[in-house]
Amino acid sequence: MSRAGIVRRVPLAGWLLRSRLISNLFETAVFMIQHRRFPNFDRTGYMNDLLHRIRVTESDYILRAFTSDKEFAKIYVRGLTGEDLSVPTLGIIRDVSDIDGYVFPEECVVKPTHMANEIVFVKDGKVSQADRQRMKCWMTANFGVLTGERHYMRLEPKIIIEPWLRLNGDYCYDYKMHVYQGRLAATGVSTSRFEGGARRLVFNRDWIPVDLKSPELAQLDITELGRFGQEANVFKPALYDKMVAVAEKIGKDLCYVRVDFYTDCKDRIYVGEISHLSGNARVRYQPPAFERVFITGEIDGIENPQFVTKTAGQRHA
């Protein structure tokens, strides 16, 4: 059973896991079970080891906390870039008692600002009682306690309503840009995320596909690229360079961050969200050495241990 499952069933466990020491011990044990190794980023240079380090040492850093809130992240992106690059906000529900009577727009996306991986798509303005009940549950959940991601711990529960963007068919592709030490290393492109499981391709900074597999993610095989038009470039957004510049600007004050974009691959880009612990440090890659691509952005010689770039000198590393 996952940590979230335990806390949901036994709320008292949530209080126990609030303690930093207990939480870190628990998360280290889970990491070792999941990845079959002790987390040590300085030795391995693997992304999950870095994420584990961020989780246990500095995930309540105020910049990470502020940008984890989906409402505040938009303020941050606008403040940093000077442009309105985020998905517009249609409304914010701040009080649980407003949920029952709230009239949702015809087509929209509803998400908690203080949690990850929770979303309700609204079609024709219809929201079922079950969905409203789910939203009420969001308002009582503390995602930091559920997952050990402390930057969520002090966030105010709110629900944000955004327009349903249909940039790539019914659902948008997620362009997940992994920025390490202020430099884009790799971009994961998730397709079909809400249509029966995510399928993902990973490209390095030069938009060369990386052939890595994950048991947690349905991989879009590189050989399947033909289905989409013979070349990996079919996924490459026309505004890729601008996306890189924005992601690197957002990542300049952080050792590692993942900046998610939506784009129609032509002239529209939106910053979706800012993530600090990608996949909650649980996503396994095969071979594990390929995790380094999210750090270095290089492919050649990736399995050579000397390839590892160690973090040094930065406060939030």
Next chain:
Amino acid sequence: MSRFALVRAFPAAGFLFRPKPISDLYETLAFIYRHRRLPDFERTGYLNDLMHKMKVCQSEFVARSFTTDKELAKIFVRGVTGEDLCVPTLDVIRDVDLIDGYRFPGNCVVKPTHLSGEVIFLRGDATREERRRMRRWMKLNFADMTGEANYSRLDPKIIIEPWLKLNGAFSHDYECHVDRGRVVAIDLGMGENGEDGRWASFSRDWERLPVRSLDAEDLGEASVGEMAQSGMERPAQLSRMIEIAETIGRDFCHVRVDFYTDRKDVLYVGEITHVDNGARERLQPIEAERYYIRQGQARCRGTRDKSAGDIDV
């Protein structure tokens, strides 16, 4: 010796006050000693009671912490207003080891981003004593010194800004108190850096409020002509100042937004303050503390940032 002085002298002693019950108990006793009353905002509707409540209940609210940091506050202001309204940043020193060799520009102001009330005005390069003081800033945790938890998670950094001389050799501080989204009062600080100097309070329509601070030199009663002479006349950008302060303040129950202006066309946002004067400033008459609170307004929306509850006065 006060908590502030003790932790300032011995930063390691801050650990003694870090447990929240100890910190809150100390701050409540200090409040009672200072103001000769128990803090009870719901009953009194006084500013200091609200400040105390915020200090012990919710000064850890993430947006408060973020906007407390002087570097990050500029990103917030630009994010909510869409304009570059803050004093430009010349540089930020993030590493204590860089202080000794740093070449400061002439005519600049040096401040720690993670502390309050500390500033060095530099005409030329910094002296050895000033550098020593800066190195000391990097060791201090303002939350340990004051109980203001919004400072507790801030990185120690030093920000360098140009020395604005908008009102003579220094700039006056126009401190807009925004309560539940509306500017209710504006304090004018006229000393060096607006602190420890002369002080007057105005309504949002720039009428003098009959309130006096026991902790600053009062500017006294003055006619409109005398006010103009002494630099207290209505700033030309007052309405814009109020509009900006209310935009910044819409995410908070109560916040103080400070401005600098030449009273004509130059306007800068200075800083954002959440616990005004650490809930220590004594005003006379005491009922005047209510000028800083919107009376009879409904409870703040939201679940955590709701310290300004209903007022029963």
